[in-house]
Amino acid sequence: MASLDAVFSAYESRVAELEARAATNPFARGIAWVDGEFVPLHQARVPLLDQGFLHCDLTYDAPAVWDGRFFRLDDHISRLEASCAKLRLRLPIPREDMKRLLVEMISRSEMRDALAQMMVTRGIIDTRQMTSDKAVNNLYMFAKPYVWAMRRDVQQTTGGSAVVARTVRRVPPGAMDPTVKNLQWGDLVRGMFEAQDRGATYALLTDGDGNLTEGPGFNVVLVDGGVIYTPDRGCLMGVTRDSVLRVAKGLGLEMRCEFVPVDMAYRCDELFICTTAGGVMPITTLDGQAVAGGEIGPVTKSIMDEYWAMHYDDTHTLEVKY
Numbered sequence: 209m210a211s212l213d214a215v216f217s218a219y220e221s222r223v224a225e226l227e228a229r230a231a232t233n234p235f236a237r238g239i240a241w242v243d244g245e246f247v248p249l250h251q252a253r254v255p256l257l258d259q260g261f262l263h264c265d266l267t268y269d270a271p272a273v274w275d276g277r278f279f280r281l282d283d284h285i286s287r288l289e290a291s292c293a294k295l296r297l298r299l300p301i302p303r304e305d306m307k308r309l310l311v312e313m314i315s316r317s318e319m320r321d322a323l324a325q326m327m328v329t330r331g332i333i334d335t336r337q338m339t340s341d342k343a344v345n346n347l348y349m350f351a352k353p354y355v356w357a358m359r360r361d362v363q364q365t366t367g368g369s370a371v372v373a374r375t376v377r378r379v380p381p382g383a384m385d386p387t388v389k390n391l392q393w394g395d396l397v398r399g400m401f402e403a404q405d406r407g408a409t410y411a412l413l414t415d416g417d418g419n420l421t422e423g424p425g426f427n428v429v430l431v432d433g434g435v436i437y438t439p440d441r442g443c444l445m446g447v448t449r450d451s452v453l454r455v456a457k458g459l460g461l462e463m464r465c466e467f468v469p470v471d472m473a474y475r476c477d478e479l480f481i482c483t484t485a486g487g488v489m490p491i492t493t494l495d496g497q498a499v500a501g502g503e504i505g506p507v508t509k510s511i512m513d514e515y516w517a518m519h520y521d522d523t524h525t526l527e528v529k530y
């Protein structure tokens with residue numbers, strides 16, 4: 209993973225530069241856009257009566273900025289629009305304005321590596337009188353320094369440890385459509401606690417019928433016999449997973465998006481999880497047992513390299529002018 213070393217060490221120097229700027233730039237540790245104003249993230253407030261807060265009646269999306277470029281921003285906004293449509297929400301501002309504001313937030317903050325969030329809520333309306341046409345939906349946006357769902361050293365050396373959750377299943381698509389990016393994390397949080405109780409860090413949730421779905425904030429991918437498998441149901445259509453699939457295609461690997469039985473995770477050659485906050489994260493221990501040889505596998509390594517290379521490709525990125 210030679211190129212990954214270079215990518216990550218350049219990131220470390222940018223983090224040090226940003227720390228130095230925080231003394232003079234109030235947005236360097238995070239910026240929010242609320243009610244048409246830019247505010248330092250830790251001063252941002254939401255109205256208590258917004259249904260997004262009271263009933264989690266919202267959707268959101270979370271694109272990353274890497275080395276001064278938004279990664280696949282249009283794809284994140286398209287998913288946000290699709291999620292809004294499914295929940296009868298409307299994007300409160302036009303797409304181009306959202307892009308312009310996001311770029312401005314990053315530019316003002318001087319963050320070169322960040323995780324942004326755009327949250328669309330139902331707004332301030334009594335739930336019992338709520339009809340989709342009456343509500344004035346709200347948009348809240350913020351960006352904070354880039355977040356790692358798996359520490360970089362763990363990604364590059366040992367890989368992470370996961371459990372297949374036994375005490376909780378993923379909410380069924382008939383109850384909460386998981387293709388709508390949402391913050392109803394009750395099942396995912398229970399999974400995280402179970403993972404901790406069982407001495408692991410990550411929880412993979414099933415659909416209750418013996419198939420894998422996803423985990424708290426990430427998709428699940430398996431490599432078995434040179435074929436890539438990932439669940440097609442019960443999970444978010446992750447942008448990172450889509451990037452992985454594109455990379456895998458470029459590497460000439462066959463990919464199957466289909467039911468993935470849990471037992472496949474115990475006998476596969478390689479297992480990884482993936483999300484915008486951290487990229488491609490190898491899992492080398494599952495339920496206390498080594499996954500295959502317990503080492504980060506060659507396919508995972510190649511995918512990680514290519515995934516980060518995509519972040520420097522103009523076709524997938526939007527440059528921020530600082």
Ligand SMILES: Cc1ncc(COP(=O)(O)O)c(C=O)c1O
Pocket residue numbers: 270422423424425426427443444445446447448449482483484485
């Ligand atoms: C439940 C869930 N699944 C999967 C993902 C990964 O999605 P993406 O790769 O688009 O960040 C996320 C991201 O936050 C998530 O919350």
